[in-house]
Amino acid sequence: MARRTGSADLPLHGGRVPAWLGQRMSTLGAIICQAIVHHYSRDEFLRRLSHPFWFQSFGAVMGMDWHSSGITTSVIGALKRGLAPLESELGIHVCGGRGKQSRRTPDELRNLGDRIGFDGVALTRASRLVAKVDSAAVQDGFDLYLHGFIVTDDGHWTVVQQGMNGDKRQARRYHWHSDDVADFVDAPHSAIDGPAQGEIINLTDKRATRSRLAQLDLLADHGPDRVADHYAELVARPTAQPLLPHLVMPAHHDVRSSDVFVRRLHGTLAAAAERGPVDFPDLLLTPGVGARTVQSLAMVAEVVHGAPYRFQDPARFSLAHGGKDRHPNPVPIKVYDETIRVLKSAVHKAKLGRDEELGALRRLDHQARELERTADGPSLEAFIAREREVSPLVGGRSVFGWEEDVAGQRKVDRG
Template sequence: ELGISSQKINKLIRASRLTCKVDTCELQDQHQLYFHTMLIDEKGNFTTINQKMNINKGTVRRFHWTLNPKQFVEEPYNTAVGSHQKVVLDLTSRKSRECRKTIVDIVRDEQPKKLQKTIVSLSREIGQTKIIDFLGIKIVKMPYELAIPKKISLEALKNAHEFAGKNFADLLEIRGVGPATIRGLAYVSKLIYGASTSFTDPIRYTYAFGTKANIPYRLEKRAMANVGEILKNAVEQAKIGNRQKIEAIKRLKDFLNF
């Protein structure tokens, strides 16, 4: 038993739900959330690890959240690794700050029925080729999962209109507000109001030599060994102390001990 107060437990429950909503709705990357865990110590400090999968492609993406995030909706990751995507909808980016604010404003100010018609009209009038031109993205085809939704829940928009708070996190917590709703609102914000929106993948690290499960491709042990030898030579030639060299080579050896 950790001895954490009930108030703190409620905050942790909210954080757990919100981190899942962020990784599902704010960062839309053709991968679905399938693994979620929180690490909590006796003082109530916590961090979150979420993992997403694209079943058709057999690829995964993992997101390690920062410790005790002060805010959840903007660049909350300590580390993000996995298969890099050419295009994603990334509302967690600071470049999407204007988009998030605009979404909150239009949900609060616009009538739900009118907003629903606006989103559906955009999906009809702007095809995949046109939307790529509008967004200036250098890809051949917009992924289906990132297209403007053809249908949008009026009930979700009504709930958002009635209960939306002052910020984007409040909107994410509203029941019924899911990826399609957020994506539709993001396109209204971008295409109609001109709000800055990021379509760049936040993933900076990927699996250079395959994975232990041999998915999406098998582990190339020989290539890993060759790169390890190059790094070892670089350390040996570096202008650092012998102790630092020994420690660096030991860490490299431990890392490559497959």
């Protein structure tokens, strides 16, 4: 049976992902996928994608806006580009996407079925049913505009799709997972993410079974004249709603202390300081960059190994590689590229049976969890201020340009 893992409020953001970030997101997303498949399985990667808290953190650690609905489009797009050359090796395929790409999903699935051997027709039906359920059976005021279908060679799949309410500048993301779906019209969602919109018609809810059957009985036995009377009776008997985790993504763009579990940040920083010199001696060669990279690696390691409960503060993962809009700080290109280099080397060696570097990342994550109980460190505001101060030295870049140029222009303006 499907389980709901919660909901989240996602503000709509305009703009596009710049090419310099999109390319890096594709590379880093693919490497993280490979690491998860290596340590766990490709089915585990699908399971992670179906968890809304992890999905938001995954996008944040790749440098996207930590709280916005744009993470959905950018993550699906990055995975589609990054995993395409690895399809044969990993057995993971990303179909669909935004707008016109979503409508190509059936053709992509049928072609994959012919090439790989799974039942493309059945998967195409699943894709269409998922879209129909979230657009017709769940009437919550959001129009679907994105449909991402991630499928493995053995026919297991996860769907991430998103709807928009333009009037309220809000989005809702829907997660599905094939291993959890027993019935497409009986509580099929892993989660429904997005802002509450008052009364929502959800005929897929477990509690709506009687309603679905009653609709057929009403039309068959009583005709349309009795429908209004029975509806009034149902409304008069409200059903208690279950309590589920609810991730509220605020409207403010900056990262604040209230958005982050600071003790976990302190644990990450302490682990990077202690394990870095031990596990990554060859990395600490570039002054001002190497040690900072270990901090990013510690956050990436948590995305690879962390349990679901650790992703309740996606903002914390934006501290790994900043954000394209300078929140919490510009993307440190030198750090980002060094992170990719280290992870790529670790994954490559792991394929050859040498797990030392991937093992070091695992130890880094374990140490962070141990130290967060006792570690102390700078306030979040002080940490972000320091990141912005050194941003020109680590290749800070945002949609506004290179931080060195932006900082120089500010000096001119002040003068």
